[in-house]
Amino acid sequence: QQDTFKQVIAHAKEYGYIFSSSEIYDGLSAVYDYGQNGAELKKNIKDYWWKSMVQMHQNIVGLDAAILMHPTTWKASGHVDAFNDPLIDNKDSKKRYRADVLVEDYAEKLNQKAEKEIAKAKKRFGDAFNEEEFVSTNPRVLRYRKEQKEVLERLAKSLTEEDLADVKALIEELGIACPETGSKNWTDVKQFNLMFGTKLGASADSATDLYLRPETAQGIFVNFANVQKTGRMKIPFGIAQIGKAFRNEIVARQFIFRQREFEQMEMQFFVRPGEELKWFEYWKETRQNWHRSLGLGNDNYRFHDHEKMAHYANAATDIEFNFPFGFKELEGIHSRTDFDLKAHEQHSGKKLQFFDPELNKNYTPYVIETSIGLDRMFLAVFSSALQEEELEGGTTRTVLKLPAILAPYKAAILPLVKKDGLPEIAEKIVEDLQWDFNVTYDEKDAVGRRYRRQDAAGTPFCITVDHDTLEDNQVTIRHRDSMEQQRVPIAQLREIIGKAVDF
Numbered sequence: 001q002q003d004t005f006k007q008v009i010a011h012a013k014e015y016g017y018i019f020s021s022s023e024i025y026d027g028l029s030a031v032y033d034y035g036q037n038g039a040e041l042k043k044n045i046k047d048y049w050w051k052s053m054v055q056m057h058q059n060i061v062g063l064d065a066a067i068l069m070h071p072t073t074w075k076a077s078g079h080v081d082a083f084n085d086p087l088i089d090n091k092d093s094k095k096r097y098r099a100d101v102l103v104e105d106y107a108e109k110l111n112q113k114a115e116k117e118i119a120k121a122k123k124r125f126g127d128a129f130n131e132e133e134f135v136s137t138n139p140r141v142l143r144y145r146k147e148q149k150e151v152l153e154r155l156a157k158s159l160t161e162e163d164l165a166d167v168k169a170l171i172e173e174l175g176i177a178c179p180e181t182g183s184k185n186w187t188d189v190k191q192f193n194l195m196f197g198t199k200l201g202a203s204a205d206s207a208t209d210l211y212l213r214p215e216t217a218q219g220i221f222v223n224f225a226n227v228q229k230t231g232r233m234k235i236p237f238g239i240a241q242i243g244k245a246f247r248n249e250i251v252a253r254q255f256i257f258r259q260r261e262f263e264q265m266e267m268q269f270f271v272r273p274g275e276e277l278k279w280f281e282y283w284k285e286t287r288q289n290w291h292r293s294l295g296l297g298n299d300n301y302r303f304h305d306h307e308k309m310a311h312y313a314n315a316a317t318d319i320e321f322n323f324p325f326g327f328k329e330l331e332g333i334h335s336r337t338d339f340d341l342k343a344h345e346q347h348s349g350k351k352l353q354f355f356d357p358e359l360n361k362n363y364t365p366y367v368i369e370t371s372i373g374l375d376r377m378f379l380a381v382f383s384s385a386l387q388e389e390e391l392e393g394g395t396t397r398t399v400l401k402l403p404a405i406l407a408p409y410k411a412a413i414l415p416l417v418k419k420d421g422l423p424e425i426a427e428k429i430v431e432d433l434q435w436d437f438n439v440t441y442d443e444k445d446a447v448g449r450r451y452r453r454q455d456a457a458g459t460p461f462c463i464t465v466d467h468d469t470l471e472d473n474q475v476t477i478r479h480r481d482s483m484e485q486q487r488v489p490i491a492q493l494r495e496i497i498g499k500a501v502d503f
């Protein structure tokens with residue numbers, strides 16, 4: 001697992017997807033830059049989300065609110081008082097950790113032990129293996145799963161009750177050691193606010209304290225009435241937004257999974273009070289379908305319904321993804337009741353209600369939120385796409401099997417040799433195709449090496465111009481995943497690529 005993850009990070013750098021931020025100055029911890037290919041992949045994920053959420057829903061509209069917001073926003077939202085992470089220090093190593101993450105990692109290890117037992121049995125019994133029966137009868141699996149559940153339940157309970165002493169007790173009871181040094185000498189658990197502060201204005205006395213937004217959702221809530229009125233929106237309707245958010249995260253690891261500067265794709269769906277659970281189910285299913293449509297493997301996803309819930313929520317689930325370091329939250333779907341709009345009404349004194357003509361009355365709408373981290377989605381796509389394949393003859397190839405619709409370049413155009421007029425034809429193909437697709441040209445090295453380079457970069461099609469092209473106006477199109485090659489007329493390229501990448 002550790003090795004796969006290292007490979008993912010190395011590959012992301014080598015192929016221009018992700019660099020450490022300000023790397024020439026040794027980087028900034030938990031901050032990353034997206035390179036030439038990363039910027040494209042990220043943009044394609046955003047477009048795919050935006051199209052399915054905004055363009056395909058007549059009752060959902062977009063928004064692009066500012067990162068800097070009036071400071072009262074964060075009082076109303078609860079972030080000033082309650083946006084805290086429980087921290088624990090190791091007294092010997094002086095290293096700081098998130099107490100809840102230490103416990104979650106412990107629980108995940110139990111889960112991995114159970115998975116190992118299942119995998120072993122699968123191997124042993126072959127076709128005769130009945131997983132359902134095994135999982136419900138094998139004493140070891142049952143014990144690991146039970147302990148995992150108990151640990152997580154106890155953690156959830158102590159976090160909701162904010163009984164931080166109990167979190168510490170749990171860490172000690174489980175014998176959790178400092179991951180770096182193995183020491184078990186812990187301090188008490190403390191709360192730490194995650195918001196980044198900054199100042200508005202030049203002179204010290206007149207400056208106002210502001211925060212960089214820790215989530216994009218509040219920009220949507222404070223604009224509820226603006227959008228509803230000017231867009232003449234009727235309930236149910238949604239507002240969607242993609243934008244940066246900032247959190248001063250303490251556990252600065254796991255690459256782009258947990259960053260201090262990251263992007264969210266959020267949608268707040270406003271509904272009639274009493275209908276929220278119906279819509280909660282609707283969005284659970286709709287978001288699941290969105291993920292499945294990308295073909296990253298249905299087994300890589302699971303729902304995690306929350307027992308621990310924010311006090312204002314009446315239903316919450318996470319869509320978890322099987323990252324290289326195990327199943328972790330990728331997207332949250334929350335039924336937030338009327339908590340946010342009511343809180344902003346109270347703090348601003350402005351009405352944030354909707355007149356429902358069918359019911360002939362005013363009310364504060366309830367909210368279902370879908371919130372996905374763009375960077376986490378990037379990591380999900382990238383890490384599941386990266387594969388080492390054994391080929392005939394004992395060789396291997398590294399291939400990045402990105403969904404074609406998300407791939408940075410849709411096709412690479414390759415002249416077989418750098419002479420005899422082949423480059424000119426290849427360049428002409430580039431000029432024609434670039435109106436519709438992001439394509440690239442490559443003439444360096446033998447064509448086999450160029451294929452491998454494009455495989456590793458994630459390009460779904462290679463188009464090779466050879467000497468026969470001069471006669472028949474046909475080219476060879478090679479498919480990244482199957483490595484199949486096909487002879488097709490140049491005039492058909494647009495249609496073939498279009499079919500694979502259209503959405």
Ligand code: ATP
Binds near residue numbers: 257263264371374376
């Ligand atoms: P976690 O428990 O992992 O810290 P969270 O429950 O605090 O996440 P939310 O506040 O629900 O996360 O944010 C919604 C989404 O934003 C998450 O599902 C995740 O994909 C993304 N996200 C949150 N924090 C980060 C971060 N530090 N870096 C990257 N993405 C993040």
